[in-house]
Amino acid sequence: MVETPHRGRTSPGILIRYAGLLALLFTETAVAQESAPSAGGHAVGHIIDSVRPTAESGIHGFFALLGHQPIAFILLALALGNLIGKLDVKGVSLGSTAGSLLVGVIISMVAEAVYGITYSIPGVLSSFMLLLFMYALGLKVGPQFFSGLRKGGLAFVGVGVIVWVLNWVICYFGASWVGLAPGYATGLISGSYTITAILGVGQSALSSGAYTPPAGMTVEQVGANMAAAYAISYVLSSVGIILLIRYLPRIFGRDAKADAKQAEREYSGGATHPVPGAPGALVMGFSPYDLRAFYVTHQQLIGRSLAQLAKEYPQVPILRVVRDHQVLELSDDLVLEKNDIVTVRGNVHDLILEEGELIGPEADEALARNVPLEVADIHVGSHALSGKTLEELESRGTGGVTVQALFRAGNELPLGPASVVLFGDVIRLTGPDVAIKAAAKTLGGRAILPTLKSEVLYLSLAMLVGYxxxxxxxxxxxxxxxxxxxxxxxxxxxxxxxFRSRNPEFGGPVHEGARSFLQDFGLNAFVVVLSANVGPKVITALGGDTLVWLALIGTLGALIPPLIAFWVGFKFFGLNSIIADGAATGGRNSTPGLNAIIEESGSSVAAVPYPVSYALTTVLALIGGYFSMILS
Known part of the structure; x- marks a missing residue:
C-alpha cells in the first residue's frame, strides 16, 4: 500500500524519488545524445553543458556560464545597470548608460581577478549597436540640424578644438612630467578620448619606423604601455564623462530642462509644432472645433442630398449619418430623411448658437458621437490651389478639419485665415478620417497618418550609405x-x-516609441559589450605607481577639457547651456555622455551640435595621437 502524503505537504521520500528521476532523465538524455545525435539532442545537451558548471561549482560556475553565454552577460548587465542607474542620491544619479557600463566592468573584473575567467565578446556586436543608436539619434535631431549649423556652427567648432587641444596637452605633457615610459602618452590620449583608433595610428608610427624606441626597449613593450594606459584611462573616463556631461549645466547654476526647452524654441525658428517627418509630428493638439450630433427636423434639410448640403454649408460638413440605429455609408447622392441623426464638426461657439437651430434638436446617440479624430500631414499637390489663402481653401470643400500647422521647405509658417498656401507646402490637419481624406483630395495630395509600420527598409539603406x-x-x-x-x-x-520633413509621403514620421527604444537599447548594449572586453585589461595593468599616474592623468585629460570648453561656449560664445554641453561632449567624442545630457534635459536638442564637433575632433585626435607617439 502506497502512503499518500498529506495535502499541502511533500514527504522527504517523494522529493528524493523526484530528484533521482530528474537525474536519471538528464543522464539518459546525455547518453542518448552521444549514441543517436539529433537536432533536439544537441540542443538539450548544449543546455545541460551550459547549466552544469553553475550547478556543480556555484558562483564560479555562474561566472563561467556568463563567459560561455555572452547574451546572458549582456542582459544581466543591462538589467542591473538600469536598476542602479535609477538610484537617486541627493539629486544625483548615474543614469542607465553609466550604470550598465559600471556593472559590466565590475562583473568582468571580478571574473578575471577571482576566477581567472576572461570575457571576450565579438566587437562587431557593440559596433552595430552603437550605429543603431547614432541613426536613431539622427532621426530625432534631423529637422533642427541644419538650422543649428547656421546658428552656431563656428562656436561648435571652437568648443571642439578647445577640448582636443587641452586633452592632448594634459595627456602628453602630464606623462612626460611624471616620467612615464614611451607609449603611455598615446595610450592616455586614446583612452581618455575613448577613441580606440588612436592606438592604431600609434602602432602605425611604431611599425612604419616613424618612431624608434630607445635603447633597451622593444616595440612590443611600447605597445604594451599603450594598451595599459588605454585600459585604465578608458574605464575611468567613460564613467566620469557621463557624470560630468550630465551635470555640467547644474554645476554652472542652470536648469537643464528649462534651457533645453529654450534651445528647442531657438533652433526651431519660433515654430511650435514638430516639422513633418519628425517624431511626435502627428500628435493630436488642442482644437476649438468639436463634434456634435443633431436630429434632422427642419424642412430645408429633409430630402436634400449630401452633395447639395456640402455646397451650401462647406464649413460644417456632415461627417456621419445614423438612421434607425445604423451608420449609413456616406455618398454624394445620400438623401437625408426626417429624424436622421447627422454628425457635424465646426467651431464650438457657432455650433452652440446656430447649428441646433438650423438642423434640429441635439442627439445623444452614441453611434453618431463616436467619430474618432485623427491628425495627418498633407503635401499640397494641386497647382490650381497654389496661392490661395486658408480661408479660400475652406470654402472649397476642406471643412470639418482644423489646420494645425503650415510648413514650407521644412519651416513652420505663421498661421491665420490670410496665410497663403503654395504648391509643395505641407498642411497639418486634425479632424475625422472622412473629412481629412476629402480635404486631401481637394488639395491634390494624400493624408499621411501615424502608423506603426516597419522602418527596416529605410534603416538598412540609410545606415548602409552612412556606414x-x-x-x-x-x-x-x-x-x-x-x-x-x-x-x-x-x-x-x-x-x-x-528628407521626410519636406516629403512626408515618403514614410511620414518615425514612430517615437520605436525610435526611442532603438536609441536607448543600442547605446546601453554597446557599453555593456565594451565593458566586458575592457574590464580584464584593467586587471593586467594594475601594479606600481604607474597605475596611480595613469588613473590621474587619464581622468584629468578626460574631464578638464570639456569642462573648460563648456565654460567658453556658455560664457564667451553665448551658447545655451544644453547646446554648449552637446558641443563639448561631441568634442570629447562621448556618445554615452550625449545620452546622459539627453536624459537629464528630457530633450534631444543637445545632439544638434554633436556631429559637428564630433567629426572635427575625431580627425584632430588621430593626428594628435600620431604625433604624441613620434614626439615620445
Missing part, C-alpha cells in the same frame, strides 16, 4: 583620415529625417 561613407579613408603621411562610421550613421539619420 560606407564613414569608412572611406584617405591616408596622408601614415595618418588615416575618415569621417567615421558613427558620424556617418548619425548623418544618415539626419538625412532621412530632413
Amino acid at each position: 560606407l561613407v564613414g569608412i572611406v579613408s584617405v591616408t596622408i603621411s601614415g595618418i588615416p583620415f575618415s569621417l567615421g562610421t558613427s558620424a556617418g550613421c548619425i548623418l544618415a539619420g539626419v538625412g532621412v529625417s530632413y
Whole structure:
C-alpha cells in the first residue's frame, strides 16, 4: 500500500524519488545524445553543458556560464545597470548608460581577478549597436540640424578644438612630467578620448619606423604601455564623462530642462509644432472645433442630398449619418430623411448658437458621437490651389478639419485665415478620417497618418550609405583620415529625417516609441559589450605607481577639457547651456555622455551640435595621437 502524503505537504521520500528521476532523465538524455545525435539532442545537451558548471561549482560556475553565454552577460548587465542607474542620491544619479557600463566592468573584473575567467565578446556586436543608436539619434535631431549649423556652427567648432587641444596637452605633457615610459602618452590620449583608433595610428608610427624606441626597449613593450594606459584611462573616463556631461549645466547654476526647452524654441525658428517627418509630428493638439450630433427636423434639410448640403454649408460638413440605429455609408447622392441623426464638426461657439437651430434638436446617440479624430500631414499637390489663402481653401470643400500647422521647405509658417498656401507646402490637419481624406483630395495630395509600420527598409539603406561613407579613408603621411562610421550613421539619420520633413509621403514620421527604444537599447548594449572586453585589461595593468599616474592623468585629460570648453561656449560664445554641453561632449567624442545630457534635459536638442564637433575632433585626435607617439 502506497502512503499518500498529506495535502499541502511533500514527504522527504517523494522529493528524493523526484530528484533521482530528474537525474536519471538528464543522464539518459546525455547518453542518448552521444549514441543517436539529433537536432533536439544537441540542443538539450548544449543546455545541460551550459547549466552544469553553475550547478556543480556555484558562483564560479555562474561566472563561467556568463563567459560561455555572452547574451546572458549582456542582459544581466543591462538589467542591473538600469536598476542602479535609477538610484537617486541627493539629486544625483548615474543614469542607465553609466550604470550598465559600471556593472559590466565590475562583473568582468571580478571574473578575471577571482576566477581567472576572461570575457571576450565579438566587437562587431557593440559596433552595430552603437550605429543603431547614432541613426536613431539622427532621426530625432534631423529637422533642427541644419538650422543649428547656421546658428552656431563656428562656436561648435571652437568648443571642439578647445577640448582636443587641452586633452592632448594634459595627456602628453602630464606623462612626460611624471616620467612615464614611451607609449603611455598615446595610450592616455586614446583612452581618455575613448577613441580606440588612436592606438592604431600609434602602432602605425611604431611599425612604419616613424618612431624608434630607445635603447633597451622593444616595440612590443611600447605597445604594451599603450594598451595599459588605454585600459585604465578608458574605464575611468567613460564613467566620469557621463557624470560630468550630465551635470555640467547644474554645476554652472542652470536648469537643464528649462534651457533645453529654450534651445528647442531657438533652433526651431519660433515654430511650435514638430516639422513633418519628425517624431511626435502627428500628435493630436488642442482644437476649438468639436463634434456634435443633431436630429434632422427642419424642412430645408429633409430630402436634400449630401452633395447639395456640402455646397451650401462647406464649413460644417456632415461627417456621419445614423438612421434607425445604423451608420449609413456616406455618398454624394445620400438623401437625408426626417429624424436622421447627422454628425457635424465646426467651431464650438457657432455650433452652440446656430447649428441646433438650423438642423434640429441635439442627439445623444452614441453611434453618431463616436467619430474618432485623427491628425495627418498633407503635401499640397494641386497647382490650381497654389496661392490661395486658408480661408479660400475652406470654402472649397476642406471643412470639418482644423489646420494645425503650415510648413514650407521644412519651416513652420505663421498661421491665420490670410496665410497663403503654395504648391509643395505641407498642411497639418486634425479632424475625422472622412473629412481629412476629402480635404486631401481637394488639395491634390494624400493624408499621411501615424502608423506603426516597419522602418527596416529605410534603416538598412540609410545606415548602409552612412556606414560606407564613414569608412572611406584617405591616408596622408601614415595618418588615416575618415569621417567615421558613427558620424556617418548619425548623418544618415539626419538625412532621412530632413528628407521626410519636406516629403512626408515618403514614410511620414518615425514612430517615437520605436525610435526611442532603438536609441536607448543600442547605446546601453554597446557599453555593456565594451565593458566586458575592457574590464580584464584593467586587471593586467594594475601594479606600481604607474597605475596611480595613469588613473590621474587619464581622468584629468578626460574631464578638464570639456569642462573648460563648456565654460567658453556658455560664457564667451553665448551658447545655451544644453547646446554648449552637446558641443563639448561631441568634442570629447562621448556618445554615452550625449545620452546622459539627453536624459537629464528630457530633450534631444543637445545632439544638434554633436556631429559637428564630433567629426572635427575625431580627425584632430588621430593626428594628435600620431604625433604624441613620434614626439615620445
